Structure formats: structure tokens, C-alpha cells
Amino acid sequence: MYIIDKKLQERELQGNPIKVGVIGAGEMAKGLINQICRYTPGMQVVAVYNRTCSKAENALLKAGVDSFKVTDSEHVFCKLIDNGDTAITNQIDLLLNEPQIDVIVELTGHIEFGLKNIIKAFKKGKHVVSFNAELEATFGPYLKQKAQEHNVMYTLGDGDQPGVTQNLYRHVKMMGFEPLICGNIKGLQDHYRNPTTQQGFAKQWGMTPEMVTSFADGTKISFEQAVTANATNMCVTQRGMVGPNFKGHIDEMTTGFYPDIDKLKELGGIVDYVVGASPGPGVFIHATTEDPLSAKYLKYGKLGEGPLYSFYVPYHLLFFELAFSIARLIDFKDITLDAEFGMKVEVVAVAKENMKPGDRIDGLGGYKTYGICDNSSSARNDNLLPMGLAEACTIKKPLKKDELLTLDDVEFDNNILFDIYMNQLNTPN
CATH class of the missing domain: 3.90.1210.10 (Antifreeze-like/N-acetylneuraminic acid synthase C-terminal domain)
Known part of the structure; x- marks a missing residue:
């Protein structure tokens, strides 16, 4: 991240920000808009699409932006961006057609709508960062293929569990270790939760009951782990994953919960989740090494006797980290993750x-x-x-x-x- 912040500071000094177009104005979009407008130098939200423009206006006002205008005119839309203002529209093609926009960020959480408009963006020569794990798990290989066909870049973004897991996966591999389990830590799972049972929690956080239900009933974590599997060439040991309940620390799960190390290697590694473990709500990787020197100093570093060693990130920070993926993609051509290995x-x-x-x-x-x-x-x-x-x-x-x-x-x-x-x-x- 230290390379990213220097590059963004350089862009800020040069007056050459990454120009971002945002699709959606829900909770995650509001957070990203606030993060970019208040805290990210060298990046600017130049346009926002939402079906209800008042939601986009509210998101910008909460982010301290007052120089914006709602328009359905292509000329006015372009002029606003020329002047350094933010254009709001409920006409998606205005945003996708605008040549000044460097990257589109898709934050709707809808599969069909997201797919249609990301493909449109590719055809217009636009790079895309998605925060839509449901879409990626369903159409990831297709999106990767279409991005390549149109000579643009596409990635799922940082901040949600798959992006955080992939960052950790790359970090662990760079140290010479072999990841064998990519895990997700949940506090609750009940397959029979529904929008009625989750209505109160949803209202508290300004989310839809359906979104909150997908978190609780296991659907969301299934999409997240499918995304991780398709990015790492891993699999599941059984339909539905193992998903053990465990109240201890994730470090204590290196033995007794999953197949032995030879079986894990034979499978090429697995994705899974655990309910109730700490530190939550984070992600973990259990990895191994065959290097005696590495094993010696992992023990010295208090990571245990092996053969599995536990690495984890104790949080996922949603939109706070999403701007990192935007900068990585545009300035370093670095894809946070995609379906590199197809539909595993x-x-x-x-x-x-x-x-x-x-x-x-x-x-x-x-x-x-x-x-x-x-x-x-x-x-x-x-x-x-x-x-x-x-x-x-x-x-x-x-x-x-x-x-x-x-x-x-x-x-x-x-x-x-x-x-x-x-x-x-x-x-x-």
C-alpha cells in the first residue's frame, strides 16, 4: 500500500486524478464516495449513476461534496466533468459512454444488472472494479474472458473477504509457503433466516433485509468462498463445505478439523469457513513449508510446530480498502482477483x-x-x-x-x- 499512497500523492500534485464513475448509491457506494472524496488524494468521483438520483445526491452531500448536478444531457454531463464537478444521472449509458472516466466501479450487488453494464463498459473501453461477489461467483470466467477480448482490465475489489483473502494468499506465497486452506470467519449461520427475521438488523444499518439475510443464511459466504476458489485453483472437501463451529482462536485449528496435509496437497488446497472463532470477522490461511530453515524460524516466531501454520487478517474493511484496488488496477495493472482458474x-x-x-x-x-x-x-x-x-x-x-x-x-x-x-x-x- 505504501507504493500506492506515493503514486496517488504524485497524481494529486500533478492535478491528474484517477477519474472514477460509480454505479450505485447504496451503503457500500456511499462509503466509497466518502472515502475517495475525503481521504484519497489523486482520485476523484466524477460521476454517479443511480436509478433514484436523490440517493446519489445524498451520498455526495454526506461526503462533503456540493459541486454536483443531476442531468440526462450528454453535453451537460461532459461539461460538469470538464469543470471538475460531479455528474449525477439515472441514465446508465451517459456514465458508460463518457470518455473522461478512467474506471467504472460497480457496487449494486445485482447479478443481471451488474453483468449487463460491466459488459457494456468493456465494449466502451472502460476498466472495471467490481464489489459484487455474487456476480463474480456466477459469471467470473465470462467477465475475465470479455475483459481480455476488449483489451481492458477487470477485477473484484479489495475490502470484502475474497479480496482480503487473496491479498493474504499472495503475501503467504511470496514468503515461500504453500497455502492449503483459505478460510472465512463467521459469527453466525442459520440457513432459515429470512427478510422478516432480519428486518430489525437491516433497518439499524440502513441495509435491505435481503442483503442482511444473505449474510446470515450462508449464501453470501458461499459466494465469497467460491470466488476465492476460482482465484486460487482450490476446491471444497464436501458439498456445503465443512464449516465447523469453534469458539477458540483460528491458530488452534491447524489440526483436527480438516483432512491431513497429504490429502490437502492432493486436493490442491481447499476453501472453507468456521463459525464462532476469533479473530472475527476476518479471514485466515493455513499454509505449510517443506523447508527446514523456514520451519525453524516459524517456530521461533511463535507460529507453532507445523506442518500447518496459521496466518490471518482479523478484519475486512469494506469500502475503506476499495480505493486501493482502483489505484492498483489503473496505475500498476494489478488485478486484486478474478476467476483465474475458471469455475472450480x-x-x-x-x-x-x-x-x-x-x-x-x-x-x-x-x-x-x-x-x-x-x-x-x-x-x-x-x-x-x-x-x-x-x-x-x-x-x-x-x-x-x-x-x-x-x-x-x-x-x-x-x-x-x-x-x-x-x-x-x-x-x-
């Missing part, structure tokens, strides 16, 4: 309640389904329904609570997304 792990849909023919599946964090991880080979062998495609599908036969949904159980509302999903499974890495 998928997120598949499970019935949250009994369903009958004619029922429509609601969205992520809803009443009807929750998502779990599965190795892609296993998911395709059993013809399972990807969680990222489940929304708005119509149920064709009776399903019981906790039953895995298959492609034969549903009628798709959007066959185009299904075709893209299936075709990317054969995309070369």
Missing part, C-alpha cells in the same frame, strides 16, 4: 422451505432458497441449479425444505443468462 467451485440453490409447482423463487437472501458451495464437476454431474440464476425461476414440481434444486426442477425466466453461465464452464483458463 459453484454456488448451488437449496430449498429454504417446502415449495410447490408454480412458486416463483425470490432473490438472494429471500424466503425460498439459500446457497451452498459445491465443486463445479459435482454440481454439473448432478445438474444442480446455480444460485445466481435462481431468482424468478418458476418451480415445476414439489420440493421439500433442504432439497437441492436441479435444472429440471425449474423453468427459467431468462434463458440468455443460463446460456452464458453454461458456456463459460468450458472457457479455457
